[in-house]
Amino acid sequence: MAYLYDRIASDIEQQIAQSVLRVGDKLPSLRLICERYGVSQSTALQAYYQLEARSLIESRPRSGYFVHRSPKRQLPLPEISAPGQAASGELHGIISRVYRDMGRDGAVPLSLGAPALALLPVAKLNKGLVKATRSLAGSGLAYEQVQGNANLRRQVARFYGGNAEDLVVTAGCMEALSLSLMAVTQRGDTIAVESPVYFGILQLAQSLGLAVMELPTHPQTGVEIDALKKALNKVNAVLLVSNFNNPLGSLMPDAHKKEVVRLIQHYGVPLIEDDLYGEVYFGAERPRSCRSFDDSGLVLWCSSVSKTLAPGYRVGWVAPGKFRDEVLRLKLYHSIAGTTITQEVIAGFLETGRYAHHLRSLRHTLQANALRYTRAIADYFPEGTKISRPQGGFMLWVELAAKTDSVALYERAMRQGISIAPGNMFSLQDQYRNCMRLSYGMPWNSTIEDALKRLGKLMI
Amino acid sequence: MAYLYDRIASDIEQQIAQSVLRVGDKLPSLRLICERYGVSQSTALQAYYQLEARSLIESRPRSGYFVHRSPKRQLPLPEISAPGQAASGELHGIISRVYRDMGRDGAVPLSLGAPALALLPVAKLNKGLVKATRSLAGSGLAYEQVQGNANLRRQVARFYGGNAEDLVVTAGCMEALSLSLMAVTQRGDTIAVESPVYFGILQLAQSLGLAVMELPTHPQTGVEIDALKKALNKVNAVLLVSNFNNPLGSLMPDAHKKEVVRLIQHYGVPLIEDDLYGEVYFGAERPRSCRSFDDSGLVLWCSSVSKTLAPGYRVGWVAPGKFRDEVLRLKLYHSIAGTTITQEVIAGFLETGRYAHHLRSLRHTLQANALRYTRAIADYFPEGTKISRPQGGFMLWVELAAKTDSVALYERAMRQGISIAPGNMFSLQDQYRNCMRLSYGMPWNSTIEDALKRLGKLMI
Known part of the structure; x- marks a missing residue:
């Protein structure tokens, strides 16, 4: 059974697909949607949330909703991993450094393993x-x-x-x-x-x-x-x-x-x-x-x-x-x-x-975040970048060009106040050196976008 | 340096020692003490607390303080323990039963391992x-x-x-x-x-x-x-x-x-x-x-x-x-x-x-409890009972006649709604069968006194 907001969302999706609405166009106000479909404000909002989560539209503070530009490109997925034999090797010393540095005042914690406080009730x-x-x-x-x-x-x-x-x-x-x-x-x-x-x-x-x-x-x-x-x-x-x-x-x-x-x-x-x-x-x-x-x-x-x-x-x-x-x-x-x-x-x-109520809003925010972070990475990271397409959670796994050393990248990023989790933290073996984990658990804003942009530049 | 309340307490102690005050005599009211020594109510109370903790006087609800009768007898200490060689033996199954039964509604938890809620701020x-x-x-x-x-x-x-x-x-x-x-x-x-x-x-x-x-x-x-x-x-x-x-x-x-x-x-x-x-x-x-x-x-x-x-x-x-x-x-x-x-x-x-403030009152209560529980045990437990003389904490260790089986006693006591900790819980070896641990972490009252009395009867 389709909900009312599903119907509204699919109407608008069709208008975008048929270029009735084009990139950058402003969408009808929520009030107009309410009148046109005879629905409550919250149903109208739910429809827009859906479209936003699917990255078709974006909200601009105090301006309303707009048809979103598509990312420059869709990044490929990483390959299936191919680890070696069982190991009880040493843990990488980098783990404790990442832990220690993450809490540094003013650092952008892209290595965070938990949702930001702003997302919690x-x-x-x-x-x-x-x-x-x-x-x-x-x-x-x-x-x-x-x-x-x-x-x-x-x-x-x-x-x-x-x-x-x-x-x-x-x-x-x-x-x-x-x-x-x-x-x-x-x-x-x-x-x-x-x-x-x-x-x-x-x-x-x-x-x-x-x-x-x-x-x-x-x-x-x-x-x-x-x-x-x-x-x-x-x-x-x-x-x-x-x-x-x-x-x-x-x-x-x-x-x-x-x-x-x-x-x-x-x-x-x-x-x-x-x-x-x-x-x-x-x-x-x-x-x-x-x-x-x-x-x-x-x-x-x-x-x-x-x-x-x-x-x-x-x-x-x-x-x-x-x-x-x-x-x-x-x-x-x-x-x-x-x-x-x-x-x-x-x-x-x-x-x-x-x-249950809190989870609904948390999921919406994180899904929208996943798309925003992914788009920014597509825009700002160099050629050859691969990225996971999470269907939940709040982590992105990014694979960079084979020659990249994410521990060296970690050091350079920390000097700019950006904390990432280098890939080799995630194995006892010597692998994932050219990978990193980025969390999208922080609310999206210009600081985050800027951090991702600067991170991308550090890789070139 | 002696505090004022120390001086008051030692004056009264002397009067008891010299039989100026005799067993059962009512002590001067707190108001009288305040006037006589020119001290505050709380200093007078502190003096009486001290005497009470040392078991020289007792308070009777709504009647005031009285010179206390001495216990019938002073029980001897248990011997130094003499356990056997190192063991990694099985834990006694009794432990989980004592745990489970302790929380039973209405049971007097003499096996309790923590202070009663009534003693906490x-x-x-x-x-x-x-x-x-x-x-x-x-x-x-x-x-x-x-x-x-x-x-x-x-x-x-x-x-x-x-x-x-x-x-x-x-x-x-x-x-x-x-x-x-x-x-x-x-x-x-x-x-x-x-x-x-x-x-x-x-x-x-x-x-x-x-x-x-x-x-x-x-x-x-x-x-x-x-x-x-x-x-x-x-x-x-x-x-x-x-x-x-x-x-x-x-x-x-x-x-x-x-x-x-x-x-x-x-x-x-x-x-x-x-x-x-x-x-x-x-x-x-x-x-x-x-x-x-x-x-x-x-x-x-x-x-x-x-x-x-x-x-x-x-x-x-x-x-x-x-x-x-x-x-x-x-x-x-x-x-x-x-x-x-x-x-x-x-x-x-x-x-x-x-x-620090809370600890002062907790210590006072527990010290008075230790003496009251000990006295009741001296009064009610059979010939041959030995008992520890704790200088702190809230546990008494009681050694009964050699033939006593404290696990059987535990069963009989539980049927009367009294929970004790049998001695063999406290070793991996087969020892302390005739011992038990009793907590004085609950406020002293007639229910406790009655429980100890009934416990004593179960041993005969």
């Missing part, structure tokens, strides 16, 4: 905090249950399906991954991951004494199924970011998810599914998790609100399948329980529908 | 929360520094001495212990601990694949130095609760602390000092830490506010000495950072002097 969460001091016996001073706030688990189960009893609340998704890895592996084991892969996963694996097998990964469909299949009798666990992998933005199609679950069941290998970006989808609906195809209990599904709502609250969770008791034990032994009050705030945010 | 902390949403950029939604809130580290350094740069904030003391153990040991290593020892330490050691050597421990002066000395060339790390050990309440004298530090330096073995009860002292001043005698960086000093202020906030810290970088790395890898806002609230509580 600060005031509403503050109200939730005050409410939580009233709803919690002892205002959140008492120890929370080891398994986590019962209301939060109920709300997460309602939001995602499943059972509150099967969830364990954690200090963000990172603790969920840490407890899951501790539950299913031992020092000396090997895990399989995508390549490139979020460096935090490499650091965690190293700290637990695990070797890492990096698998060939498609920039749009995620891990290569054949490669995974060949790896499965050599590894003790698999860890995949199924939806909008960081840094590629890849999204595993349902058929791949189904096949991955079939394979891990066949080989009896646990799958830790890191689904922390799943809510930030640009398509029609939230992508499914691998867990939703599993009936064996071998999938440990991890997520959080750190990438969508409140990084500093440290609220995440894991549905550990048949490893629930072990994960629960580890949670108790290593930290007793999570912070009480922030769990209650998030529970309330889910319960009242505020989270 | 709930309203003031709630105000601090609101203030923190204003003082923090982004109201605490942003990731905190991996090392922890800079202001909190500054305040902790000011409160305890040392340097803010040397501290790492953790999710309570338990995460401090977990990160410390991960930093200084490897799977298969052996650590030395006191005996009896807090079961959480045994669980943590087991989950990290460590064997545990339990050392003979004196109920008042803590670990036996000779035993530790003999152990030091067989272990990879030592973990001691130096001040008011849980469950014994023992306090290592300064000379012992100095000697322990000398020994671990000589053998080059790291000492993890769990100092989470140090603020709850009943003597004239806060006992020193082992760390304060160390100049080698081999002591990892761990503490928190979970046992004094806000268990559910999950705010603790470690000063990891020369293992700082490794602990910092582990914190990042396993959970990125702690909860932002609760750290800011605790920082403010320290900064404004509210923490």
Whole structure:
């Protein structure tokens, strides 16, 4: 069933396609749209949001909406990655430098791993905090249950399906991954991951004494199924970011998810599914998790609100399948329980529908950002640049000419107050030197555009 | 220099000693004391608090203060413990049952491991929360520094001495212990601990694949130095609760602390000092830490506010000495950072002097509790009972007649709605079956007194 705003948007799209409206033309005002279609202001706005997200129109502050110029060119996708054998090599020292430098005053944090504060509902969460001091016996001073706030688990189960009893609340998704890895592996084991892969996963694996097998990964469909299949009798666990992998933005199609679950069941290998970006989808609906195809209990599904709502609250969770008791034990032994009050705030945010509401606007902003950043990169980066086409999340993976050294580029960019994440942070092997990850989690403005322009110039 | 209230208290003590005031006599009203000594109401109250804490007088609701009857008898101390060889035995299943049952509605939680909510400054902390949403950029939604809130580290350094740069904030003391153990040991290593020892330490050691050597421990002066000395060339790390050990309440004298530090330096073995009860002292001043005698960086000093202020906030810290970088790395890898806002609230509580103020009243209450609980146990428990004489903290260690089975007692008590912690929870070996730990963290009232009375009857 098409919504009214879909109809309005497609009318205007047709006018652009037929050159009734041309590049630079001003679109009808929202008031006019309301009158013409007999719709509310918010429906009219929704139609324009849609067109904006698809990069067909752009809003200019205090002037209205205009038909957008197309980017100079469409950049090609990076190839499927081709990492080498399993390695437990040293982590690149660059990681800690990027971390340290990112917070430098005035730096444009294109290396950021979280949404900018401006995109988060600060005031509403503050109200939730005050409410939580009233709803919690002892205002959140008492120890929370080891398994986590019962209301939060109920709300997460309602939001995602499943059972509150099967969830364990954690200090963000990172603790969920840490407890899951501790539950299913031992020092000396090997895990399989995508390549490139979020460096935090490499650091965690190293700290637990695990070797890492990096698998060939498609920039749009995620891990290569054949490669995974060949790896499965050599590894003790698999860890995949199924939806909008960081840094590629890849999204595993349902058929791949189904096949991955079939394979891990066949080989009896646990799958830790890191689904922390799943809510930030640009398509029609939230992508499914691998867990939703599993009936064996071998999938440990991890997520959080750190990438969508409140990084500093440290609220995440894991549905550990048949490893629930072990994960629960580890949670108790290593930290007793999570912070009480922030769990209650998030529970309330889910319960009242505020989270769903916030996500709608966050997705819109990030989708528009993805297109704006991509266009600027197409405009300003040199010939030979390749770029991912994320269908969600907030990361772009950029591949530069083979000779480019992104660590040297990082140094030059930092001197100009621009922080990027060099590609070799995302592997234990010597690869992705000519790549980098750029976040589009900051609101688009002229500072960002200028930073991308200057970054492009540094590459020539 | 003696305070005015000291003088008043000692006047009255003398009158009791000389039988000017006799058991059951009513003491002068506070108003009379104010007039007689020309002091304020709060000074008069302070004098009576002191006498009450020393069990010389008791307050009766709405009647005033009375000279207290002495306990029927003074119970003897338990012997120095005599555990067997190092063991990596199974943890007693009783632990999880005690945990589960403790929260049962209406149960009297004598097994509690934290102060009752009634003893905590709930309203003031709630105000601090609101203030923190204003003082923090982004109201605490942003990731905190991996090392922890800079202001909190500054305040902790000011409160305890040392340097803010040397501290790492953790999710309570338990995460401090977990990160410390991960930093200084490897799977298969052996650590030395006191005996009896807090079961959480045994669980943590087991989950990290460590064997545990339990050392003979004196109920008042803590670990036996000779035993530790003999152990030091067989272990990879030592973990001691130096001040008011849980469950014994023992306090290592300064000379012992100095000697322990000398020994671990000589053998080059790291000492993890769990100092989470140090603020709850009943003597004239806060006992020193082992760390304060160390100049080698081999002591990892761990503490928190979970046992004094806000268990559910999950705010603790470690000063990891020369293992700082490794602990910092582990914190990042396993959970990125702690909860932002609760750290800011605790920082403010320290900064404004509210923490010091709160601790004064908490100490007074707990010291009075310790005496009241001890007296009730002397009155109601059978012949042959021995009991610790804690100089701080909020635990009593009770040794019953040798034939007593405290697990069976636990079952019988739970059927009467009384939760205790059986002694064999506190060792990996088969010992302390005739012992139990009782917490005096709940405000004294007739329900508690009745529970102790009924508990005593169950033993006969």
